[in-house]
Amino acid sequence: MKRPLKVLEGSVKRHPDGFGFLIPDHPDEPDVYIPRHNMDGIMSNDRVEVNVTKEKGGDRFRGEVTRVISRSLKRVMGQFIEHRPGYGTLFDKSFGWGADLKVEVSQGLQVKDKDWVAAEILTYPDSSKGFTGKVIALIGDMQDPQNDSLRALHTHAIPFEFSKATLAETDKFEDEVDPKKFSDRRDLTSINLITIDGVTAKDFDDAIYVESTREGFRLVVAIADVSHYVKEGTSLDDEALERGNSTYFPNFVAPMLPEKLSNGLCSLKPHVYRAAFVADMNLGFDGALVKSEFYEALIQSKARVTYGEAQEVIDGSTPEKIKHVEKEILQAKDLAKILMAKRFREGALDLDLPETEIELDEAGFPVDILQSERLFSHRLIEEMMLTANVAVAKFFGEKQIEALYRIHDEPKGEAIENLQNYLNAFGYNQNVKAGALQKKLSKALEHFQGHPKETIVSTLVLRSLAQAKYSADNVGHFGLAFEDYTHFTSPIRRYSDLVVHRLMKAILYPKKGYRLLGQGELDTLGTMLSACEQRSVKAERQVKAIKKARFMAKFIGEQFEGIVTSVAKFGVFVQLRQYDVDGLIKLDLLGPGRYEFDPELLILVERRTKETIEIGQTMKIQVVRVDIEAGQVDFMPVRSQLEKGSSEGPETEEDGRFENTQVGFKGPKGKDLFGVRQYVSKGSAEGKKSGRKRGGKKSESSHKGHSKNKSNKKHRSSSKNRDGAGKKRVSRSRK
Missing domain, CATH: 2.40.50.140 (Nucleic acid-binding proteins)
Known part of the structure; x- marks a missing residue:
């Protein structure tokens, strides 16, 4: 081969015909064609090193794989085709492996021919032993809807069972918080902190309290103090990091933490003592952050409020059982309106797209698929969480320490060029490609409000955006129009937030054993946690798509x-x-x-x-x-x-x-x-028009008059998408 122009690292995409393409780590480098003969032993998404040369008479680059840096797959899933008892093959039907996997069944598993199984890879296609593995789990009948979630977890190699060591560590924790053991913390048990979540939620990460002041507002955001329980160097921490986040399916959750913590000791349930890490903020009447303070606290939530109930308060029909926190909810509403208006003035994109709720029967079959309601109460809690996340990011900047940020790059030229073409095709001829991109996109979205193409335009704008990710390099958040942004508010379900808590405590409580991290460690964490997030997103999409296909099967021919x-x-x-x-x-x-x-x-x-x-x-x-x-x-x-x-x-x-x-x-x-x-x-x-139709953009007033039952309808993921981790405003995968 000719002398290489350069050596690049990146991930490989394997084509069904056997050739491949390198997607370089550096976004400014073009993709590199890898011929078929050089793809032997290389699997899709492997990280590799490639010598790159330029092809004669053209602009295309050709590569030769010089080494495999890391393998993307440790486990795979497929249909077991038996050769003889205990031995068989999983065929490469996706063409992503480059070879069929020869497997041996682990002792104790009763696997039959054509069963669906999960297998651990022992040797890879470039090994002298060939591509071999061991069957480690029986998934069963793929036609059984009860197996849909299990299949997705195995397909995307998402851990969902905790080890004996982790469960043993968890069992050592007391079932409830003894306030005497937290006497060194600030006592916030007397203030009216409340949680606002979905009807089905059990893992309450956050509680809020809002009061009016002479200068504006005081906002207290109390977050479950997971870092108090999950310590570095423990099996519990190792498994949380391996998962990276919780994964949510219809009627099923693969949690990041064992249930005793996620739904129990860490969850901010009402009327019980809980350890919390607090962001205590003062804001002006214009929504600007004036002052913030962060500290460990002991709290006691005064009410578990659902989104539907909060909306009833906002609409003037407060349920009797939450009358005692009516004032706090109404003050939170006033603050949320100010914060929203401020964000949109500053260029934040309003892509408040609806979500889908899939209702299943006990057997896992979809019985209904409906559009979840987006109430103002959802936006209220999101604004509180966004404000806390910004305050924490600013804290890192003020202290000049390395930290983990949630970043969102400005979209690249080609994506915006394509979006411009779509907008032109829809009759919108304003140029969005040059300068002040955030405000130009916001103006385009405003133009289509109430238009039949509103949802389509919002979706196209969304798809033009880059993916949000975790990074030690604070480049800001384009979609939210924040110069400083991180994730602080959901440590029960996101490891990134746990990292942020530990970094803050290393500064605030230097004698408690928390440590700062260097940029190298943070870069590694950012890459890993971003990948874990995308893994969960793909699994969640897969299950939703399967359930929807099951639902539509009864309509064939209609x-x-x-x-x-x-x-x-x-x-x-x-x-x-x-x-x-x-x-x-x-x-x-x-x-x-x-x-x-x-x-x-x-x-x-x-x-x-x-x-x-x-x-x-x-x-x-x-x-x-x-x-x-x-x-x-x-x-x-x-x-x-x-x-x-x-x-x-x-x-x-x-x-x-x-x-x-x-x-x-x-x-x-x-x-x-x-x-x-x-x-x-x-x-x-029968496909009649009796179903609920999609309407135009909802305003706060459009929610008035909703029945209580309708207000309470919500997608399981709404509670986990509340603070920009990936809520649909800029997309769960892109926030």
Whole structure:
């Protein structure tokens, strides 16, 4: 090989045909093509070192893998194909391994041919022993919906069982807090701290207290003091770090901490003593942070308030059982309005997209998929958490210590160029590409408020943004328009927040054994915890997609109204109005003609009739296939709507085109490439219009008059997305 131009490190993506591409660690470096013969033994997402040369007569770079830095997979999941008792193969159906895995069944496991299993990799494809492993867990029947969450956990190698050592450490803790043992802490048990969470929440990370002052407001945010219990060097800490965060599925949680801590000793339950770490802040009437103080405290929450109940207080109908904290909730409402207005003035993006709630029966089957309610009470608690996170980040800056920040880079040129094209196609011709990008994007979002394309535009803006991540390099948070931002408020479910607590205590309480971390350690933690977060996001999306496919299976052959949410070379995505489930219509199913993609106008054009398909267009579709294993739903258009003016009549089953769809097809694995979310509302099995429709943007006043039951509806993840970790305003994966 020629002398290399450079040596790069990064992760590899393996193509089904055997060649690959290096995605360099440094974002300014272009992707590097790796030929098939040099991919032997290399698996998708492995971290490698590559010698890079430039190809003759072109601009493409070619690479040669010189060493594997680290393997991405330690465990895999697949269908066990038995060769003889106790031995078999897991076939590389994803084409990401580069070889089939030969496995031996661990003693004590009763595994049958074609069972789904999890296997630990013993040797990799480049080993002289070949690609070998050991079956360590039986997942069972993939058709059983009870196994959906288990499958996702194994697929993404997310730990969900705690070791005996960790459970033994946890058992040593007392069941309740003895206030006598916390006499050195500030006593806040007399003030009206409250928690505001979802109906199903059990892990209460945070409690708030707001009071008016002569200068503005006092905001107290009391956070579960996890660092008091989870110490470095323990098995409990090691397993929390390995998980990185809790992972949430419908009706199931894989927690970061054992239940005795997450739902018990650390959870800020009402009317019991709890150890807390407090951010005590003074703010002006304009929402500006004037002063902040941080300290360990002993607290006692005075009420466990649900989002629905808090909304009733805001709307003037306070439930009797929380009358004693009505004043605090109303003061929190006033402060939240000021803080929101301040953020949006300063350029924060208002992408307050709805979420989906999937209701399951006891067997794990989806019985309903509905759009969760976004109340002002959700925003209220989010504003309190955002303020505390900013105050802590500023504390680090003032003390000039290395810390772990939550950062969000400004979007790159190509992403904004694509967004500009979409906005132009929607008739918005203002330039968003140059200067003051935050405010220009905010102005574009304002332009489409109340417009039929509002949700689509918000989604497209969201997809143009970079992913938020953890880093020791404080570059600010673009989406929230904060110069300083970290995660402080959820240490029960995020290890990053536990790190932040320890760093703060190393400064505030130098004799308690906490330590500061160097930039190298923090960089490693940032990379690892960002990866753990994305791992959970992918697993959560997988389970939601599988559940939605299970739900839509009963509608095969039925027709629904929908709206085109994405247009691509391979087809279009359509989101149903009634159930807010999206599906793919493959290009060759769009009609009898030939459709071509126009990259400038971002539409599909039929060559002969010049019929067009564009984002925002309504379309009547028929459900033709679901793939539960892949979590995909496939549609085809009801043909008459695309053939108006054509000499052909509507397509029938007899003309052969529909017949071809009966065996179905799998959409591309990059099905979510355009970020089409699945917002789902109620509706009948017959597809009637009795279901709840998506409306325009909700204001605070639009929530008034909601019934109590309706107000209390919420997605399980709403409580965990409250403070910018990834709440949907800028996206859970991007916040």
